[in-house]
Structure formats: structure tokens, C-alpha cells
Amino acid sequence: MTKEENEKRLEYLKGIVRRLPDKPGSYQFYDKEKTIIYVGKAKSLKSRVSSYFHTEVDRFKTKVLVSKIWDISYTVVNTEEDALLLENSLIKKYNPRYNVMLKDGKTYPSICVTNEYLPRIFKTRTINKKWGTYYGPYSHVGSMYAILDIIKELYHPRTCRQPITKEGIEAGKYKVCLDYHIKKCMGPCVGRQTFEDYQKNIAQAREILKGNTRQVQREMREEMMRLAEELKFEEAEEVKRKYLALEGFVSKSEVVSHTINNVDVFSITSDEKMAYINYLHVSNGSINQSFTIEYKKKLNESDEELLQLGIVELRERFGSDAKEVIVPVEMHEALGQVTVTVPKMGDKKTLLELSIMNGKQYKFDRLKQAEKLNPEQKQVRLMKELQEKLHLPSLPYHIECFDNSNISGTDAVAACVVFKKMKPSKSDYKRYNIKTVTGPDDYASMKEVVGRRYRRLIDEEQPLPDLIVADGGKGQMEIIRQVIQDELNLDIPIAGLAKDNRHRTNELLYGFPPMSIQLKTDSELFHVLTQLQDEVHRFAIEFHRNKRSKRALESELDNIPGIGPKTRDGLLNGLKSVRRIREADVETLAAIVGPVKAQIVYNHFHAQDEP
Helix, strand or coil: CCHHHHHHHHHHHHHHHHCCCCCCEEEEEECCCCCEEEEEEECCHHHHHHHHHCCCCCCHHHHHHHHHCCEEEEEECCCHHHHHHHHHHHHHHHCCCCCCCCCCHHHCCEEEEECCCCCCEEEECCCCCCCEEEECCCCCHHHHHHHHHHHHHHHCCCCCCCCCCHHHHHCCCCCCCHHHHCCCCCCHHHCCCCHHHHHHHHHHHHHHHHCCHHHHHHHHHHHHHHHHHCCCHHHHHHHHHHHHHHHHHHCCCCCCCCCCCCEEEEEEEECCCEEEEEEEEEECCEEEEEEEEEEECCCCCCHHHHHHHHHHHHHHHCCCCCCEEECCCCCCCCCCCCEEECCCCHHHHHHHHHHHHHHHHHHHHHHHHHHHHCHHHHHHHHHHHHHHHHCCCCCCCEEEEEEEEEECCEEEEEEEEEEECCEECHHHCEEEECCCCCCCCHHHHHHHHHHHHHHHHHHCCCCCCCEEEECCCHHHHHHHHHHHHHHCCCCCCEEEEEECCCCCEEEEEECCCCEEECCCCCCHHHHHHHHHHHHHHHHHHHHHHHHHHHHHHHHHHHCCCCCCHHHHHHHHHHHCCHHHHHHCCHHHHHHHHCHHHHHHHHHHHCHHHCC
């Protein structure tokens, strides 16, 4: 691989990394032949994957891995635990070359249910099927311990290692251990728990290990109702305790309930031009496949039509033989012998929502990629979004915003900033000295400036804005409306950016009477609007400060008889400030402007010192 090819490869990979979401999930690295060479997990996909491409990475094996990567894909999940479980499923399926520690499933612990007369349940890393039945392995040890804990809490299986036989129990060969006295074992070794009851508990524990928790819950509920009808309330209460404990366990986060097996999940996310179809395959209670394809619309196809195409394409591509397909909408055409399910609640609904989340994330990534290559596409998207939010008659290509600035009514000024294509157009910014208002009257100042601005545009036949934004709430909007509609008879939409009691912009107002427009404060459109507001505020304050500084200089130096601009500039260049000029002695001033003018300046500042 040449240096140019390697730089091109790294730039492509870094582009993917920049678009990764800050969410938990699993990521996959591919080599040049499109083979998965590494599967990883992350609490934050963006942070974890970007760490591979830092220049300060000094681990040799990591550098070798990065040198083999030609493409990256990922799957978003809801929690960090889900990412761990998903990672394990993918590693077992693809056996990636560089997952050295995770290739061999035997390195993970499993749960064993022995074949003994009174079976034991325990964790192990040694697999010998002559001993019993094994469940796992578990990539997340915490999940394994959670299952063991709920089984111990519900069924109290024995933990002693001594071989127990039917004959030994009948002969009274055994004695109870400490676990019996602390109520962690029910004493089957001495006949205080019947063999049938113990085996029933082990059977239910096996169902929990298989993931069939719903079936166990149904059995518990039926038993609880039966005992209540027989007036065995204490026994019913004990079953209820177990039922609630199992319910709490089931409600904890999983990638998917283990009751779902060999199922395909499809979702579609679309817009006017494109459709994105996400595919998840669930086998043995785990997601082992995630992929998204995109279709470019040609004839305004419906989501149902495109989803059917996507289902056929993806099932054929991945060789799926699943007999059930989970989709978000009813399918009016049959899909062979496949059962189509549109879930409304439960585990299948959770799976569908996970697929939808991955489809939306893929669409967002593709949009970001396209906007990076063509920045104008983003600007058009934001203009369309604002147009839709406010129901404007045309795209808001040209937006203007006004703000006032004064201190107790002195040096009152106003500013107008212009955004074109959602970006600042600084050559069109305007500053205004307030001429007709005395004192601190923001509404009157706004009315003067808006009137001056648009009367001049009309007189000079200049283009008018598509939208006017007031830096403020309902009061500022009404003042602008009076000028635009009542006085000038113009039809220009007016919006307002209102702030909360902490002086933070928190809502967009539009219409008369003004109504709050739903807009997420972390959205790109909201950021652009607050940028517009911040820009007009900055521009107005900057103009106000400059005016105050200029007035301060004029009052001190320009009003001294006999001192002209040349002498003034010489003193400011030499002493840097009016304060230092005021404090200087005659000799210091004379060294800069000569003895005659130095004496004039000195006398001006020290006239009150004379006796």
C-alpha cells in the first residue's frame, strides 16, 4: 500500500469516526476483503472508536489492527450492558481475527445444572457435558451473577458438594448444613423438602436459564391463584413473593428477551428522496446481525413498497430462514410462509424500537456526510425546517434581526444584522444612532430604527427580508408589526426570540397573537437562531462602546482651544490614554508636542488646582 493510498484510507475512516454517535453500542472493523477482523463494545461509540486513531497510540498490536482496517460499521443499543451482550453474539458468529481474548467462548463462565439426584446449580469455566447441562457462556459476568442470584432467591438449590442418593436420604445418612439454618436451603437431603418439590424448582430454574421467564411467571401466577382459592394464604403469599422477585429481574435491561428466537426485525426511515431500511436478526435471544440499506426514490414509492423490497433483499443477502418478521406497518402482500407481526407492546415492540433507532442514526450519519461534502445542502435543510415550523410562504433566505443598546438612555444606538442562507452576511450589517428618542425607551428606539431601515429599502428599491426576528418577546414583536404592517403596509413575517428569567433564550415566538413554536433547544436550527441573536447583541454593544469611547475622547481633548487633531493624535500615541495625559507634567508633554501646546494641555487639566 502506497503512502497516498494509506492517507486516503485513514481519511475515509476518520470521516466515519467523526460521524459516530455518542451512544452505547458495538462496532465492527473490516479488512480490505470486507471481512470482520474485530468486534468491540463501547459506552460511547464516538469516544471509543476515535481512540484507535489518536497519533499518541503506542501499543504495537493496536497499530497493527488499525493498519488492517478498511471500513467500520456499528450497532446502537440502549445500555452499556446491551453493548456487552451484543458484542459477545457478534464475536461468536464471526470469530474475528483480532478478538484474541474473546474468540473462545469457553473463556467465559457458564452455568451448570448437574445430573445428580438432587441437582446443583453453579458457575463454571470447565465444560463437561457428562456432568450436566450448561447454559451460556456469559460475556457479561454481572448478568450471569444476576441470574444465579434470582435462582437462589426463588428456589434455594443445594450448594453442598457431597453426592446425595435416594437411598442415603431414606437411610438418614445425611445431616443439614449451615445453609439450612440460615434458610438458604430447604433440607432435601434429610427429607424436609420433598423430591418432587425440589425437582419442580429445578425445572423452573432451567426455564429461567433458557430465557423462558414469561412461562415461569404464568405458572407462578396460576399456582398463586389456586392456593388463594384453597385458602392457603401463607403459601400463596410465598409464591407471590417469588413472582414479584422474578418480575423485577425480567424488567432489567436485556438486548432482547430470550423467549424470542430466529426472528427478523425490519424498520424504515424515509424522507422525500431517500428511504433507509434497518435489519436486525435475533437468534437464541441475541442480536447477531444488524445492517442498513438505502433506496433512492424514483416514483414516490410508499414506505410499504420499499419495506417489502428491503425485506426480500436483506433476507436473501444474509440467508435468513426466520419464520417471523417484525415490522412497523401492516404488509398487504404476503411474504411467503413468513408470519408478519406488527407489535404494539412487549419485547417485540422493544426490538422494533431498537431497529428504528438504528435506522434513524444511519440516516443522520448519511446526512452529515452529504452536508460535509456540500455545505449548502445543510443550509437549505435548515431553511426548509424553519419554513415548515413557521409555515412561511417562501424559504427564509434573507433574515434580519434588530437590537438596541444604551446606558440610562445615553449614547443610544441600535443594530441590524443580516443572515443569508442561514449564515452571517456582515457586509449588510447596519448601525443606527437613535435620533428621535430621549431617555431609555427601547420600544420607541426599535420603532424608529425599523421605520428608517425599511423606508430606505423601499425608497432605494432594495430587496426586503423574508423574515424579521426581534431580539425579545411579544412587546418587541408588536412594535415591529406596527411599523411593518400598519405604517408601511408590508407583508413580512415577524418572529421573536424570548428569554427566560436567567436571560437564556428558551423559545421561538411567531404569529399575532404570538405563539410558542416547539423547537428543541439542542437542535441545529435553534443554534442558528441563537447565533443570530448573539450576533445582533454583540454588534449593538460593540457600536455602543465605540460611541462612548469616542465621546469620552472628544470631551477631553477635542474641546481644548488651540489643540488640533494632529496634537491630539500625537499625545494619544505617546501616552496611550487620556488619564496618563491628565497626570503628566509639563516636561513630559513638551517632549511630545512642544512647550507651547504642552502648557495649554497642562493648564486645561489643572485649572482647578490654581489657588
